[in-house]
Amino acid sequence: MPTPGDDARRYASMLAERADHRSVTAERLAGTADAVADLTETLVAVLAEAERPKFCFECGEGGVGFGDPDSTVTPERGGVYLITNRRVYVRLGVGDEDRSLSLPYGEIAGVRHRSGQRRHRIDLAVSGSRYYLWVSPEFDAGDVAEAAEYVSYRHTAETPDSGADDASSDESQSLRERLARLGDAKSRGLIDEEEFQHRKDELLDE
The missing domain is CATH 4.10.810 (Virus Scaffolding Protein; Chain A)
Known part of the structure; x- marks a missing residue:
């Protein structure tokens, strides 16, 4: 990854200071932390205007499962999960290019989390598919549970109940x-x- 400029560093620092959770650090957002240093683009570069990071987890060795928790894509150059006020964003360093996935809360049909002594996982159900995000053991079970609860809250807020007669x-x-x-x-x-x-x-x- 190219060395982030002063503007990117300042923006990352500002976002990290405003974030409520300790997982959101200026180093992860600016691309200088070990887990993201070899990715081709910084997280601050992919944020939309007024988009605010809420959680930022480094990808675990298990990578990301697509459709099945055991059918995973394992990052070769690091990976990160960014949970913002607008979406869940995944970025993995695979081969020469990064692979990314953006899931707005309105598209997420359900969320669960699983915790273990050595690794944790956030499961996201989307129409016609499921994603399994293995989280680095650096983070504890409480961090993962809090993030999953936030995603669930945002999904509910984006998809209000509908339907009766009046x-x-x-x-x-x-x-x-x-x-x-x-x-x-x-x-x-x-x-x-x-x-x-x-x-x-x-x-x-x-």
Whole structure:
């Protein structure tokens, strides 16, 4: 990876300072940490405007399972899982090119996590497929559980309940439920005040 410039380093430092979880470091975001130093692009370079990192895990030796936890792609030059306020982003150094996967929360149908003494895993169900993210044992089970809970919360927020007879009543009930879930997520520390206000304004604008 080319040496990140001063702007990239400063942006990575700013994002790391604003992040709530210790896994989000300036070194991982700027591409200077060991697990990401050999990738072809920094994480800060792939972030959209106003996209904020929430968790950032280094890929474990098991790599990423596509459709089956044992049918994995193992990174040759490192790998990383970035969980933001908008999506789950995977980047693996395989061969001469990086392989990446971007999963917006609206496309994620379900999430589970599994913990073990030597490695952990986050399972993501997407329409017609499943992804199994093996996480480096550097992170403990609590880190992985917290990340999975955040992904589950974001999925629920992006896919509100639908459906019964009275449309206006349903919309009102759905809004109340979504605001209640939003408040619950804030009270449990899943989101900070800034994201709470942003999501609340989005819901009220709808």
